[in-house]
Amino acid sequence: MSDLAVIGAVAMVMAGLTIAIGSIGPALGEGWAVARALGAIAQQPDKANVITRTLFVGLAMVESTAIYCLVVSMILLFVNPFWNHFKGG
Amino acid sequence: MEISPDNIVIYAREPIVLNATILFTWITMGLLVGLSVWVTRQLSLRPQLPPWQNGLEMVVDGICTQIREITQQDPEPYLSFVGTLFLFIITCNLLTVVPGYHAPTGSLSTTAALALCVFVAVPIFGIRQQGLGRYLKSYLEPTPIMLPFQIIGEFSRTLALAVRLFGNIMSGNLLAAILLSLVPLFVPIVMHVLGLVFGVIQAYVFSVLALVYIASASSVQQQNHHVSTQENDL
Numbered sequence: 001m002s003d004l005a006v007i008g009a010v011a012m013v014m015a016g017l018t019i020a021i022g023s024i025g026p027a028l029g030e031g032w033a034v035a036r037a038l039g040a041i042a043q044q045p046d047k048a049n050v051i052t053r054t055l056f057v058g059l060a061m062v063e064s065t066a067i068y069c070l071v072v073s074m075i076l077l078f079v080n081p082f083w084n085h086f087k088g089g
Numbered sequence: 090m091e092i093s094p095d096n097i098v099i100y101a102r103e104p105i106v107l108n109a110t111i112l113f114t115w116i117t118m119g120l121l122v123g124l125s126v127w128v129t130r131q132l133s134l135r136p137q138l139p140p141w142q143n144g145l146e147m148v149v150d151g152i153c154t155q156i157r158e159i160t161q162q163d164p165e166p167y168l169s170f171v172g173t174l175f176l177f178i179i180t181c182n183l184l185t186v187v188p189g190y191h192a193p194t195g196s197l198s199t200t201a202a203l204a205l206c207v208f209v210a211v212p213i214f215g216i217r218q219q220g221l222g223r224y225l226k227s228y229l230e231p232t233p234i235m236l237p238f239q240i241i242g243e244f245s246r247t248l249a250l251a252v253r254l255f256g257n258i259m260s261g262n263l264l265a266a267i268l269l270s271l272v273p274l275f276v277p278i279v280m281h282v283l284g285l286v287f288g289v290i291q292a293y294v295f296s297v298l299a300l301v302y303i304a305s306a307s308s309v310q311q312q313n314h315h316v317s318t319q320e321n322d323l
Binding site: 050056060068071074079 | 092158159249252253255256257259260263290291293294297298301
């Protein structure tokens with residue numbers, strides 16, 4: 001296989017693997033956080049506002065690791081730095 | 090397929106290159122400023138408020154309430170900065186319902202600029218509220234050993250702010266574009282609605298995180314005090 005073919009194949013496989021493995025952790029974490037928040041709201045319904053607000057902020061922070069994986073896989077697929085390197089040189 | 094509105098060039102003559110990000114940022118800014126100027130030109134104190142003034146007061150009052158609830162402080166010093174961030178991001182994200190509009194927040198340069206504003210605003214607010222010495226001392230707070238981690242944290246949270254907003258908006262747009270080519274009927278509409286919800290949540294999260302960073306830098310003692318009172322409440 002030529003260099004370009006190797007890079008393309010590896011980039012595609014790794015983009016899939018990045019998003020697949022990278023979403024496991026945040027998914028588990030977010031599910032856990034939502035479950036705990038629902039439990040807390042069930043115990044203290046009058047604090048639901050505070051809990052929901054904190055939950056959203058926390059979810060966004062947990063989710064950011066998954067977003068990093070998404071961005072990395074997008075970079076691998078669409079703006080792969082090594083692609084132009086080997087194509088030009 | 091364009092993953093960033095930076096690459097969509099609308100007008101190019103050699104010294105000036107106008108891409109979609111710049112154009113739509115200015116459109117959004119013009120919309121916000123124009124609406125505010127137009128509404129505040131005819132303010133009234135009569136019991137019969139003009140509807141636009143009423144709406145604007147609701148927005149500002151809502152932001153004030155949120156800031157007061159989150160920081161447990163007077164919202165006035167934070168209102169202009171955090172409120173502007175929130176209104177700009179939410180307007181960008183909501184205007185994606187207009188066909189042909191590319192949200193400037195879907196470009197890493199816009200979100201990096203916004204995150205840099207937060208990065209600069211944190212020491213400014215901190216030094217203004219507690220003085221240079223006490224602000225610098227807060228870096229040594231639990232122990233001086235933590236100093237490198239505090240500094241790394243400053244940078245990494247700026248990066249995280251920028252990439253989080255960019256990733257969410259960009260992935261929403263990209264998903265809609267991919268689904269449009271797979272299942273052109275109805276499914277993209279659902280994803281678009283979901284994208285709008287995420288846009289509102291991300292605007293909220295961005296401004297809340299900016300507020301938390303600024304507030305935690307500007308009043309360490311006060312916050313400890315409030316944490317202890319909250320514990321007493323429970």
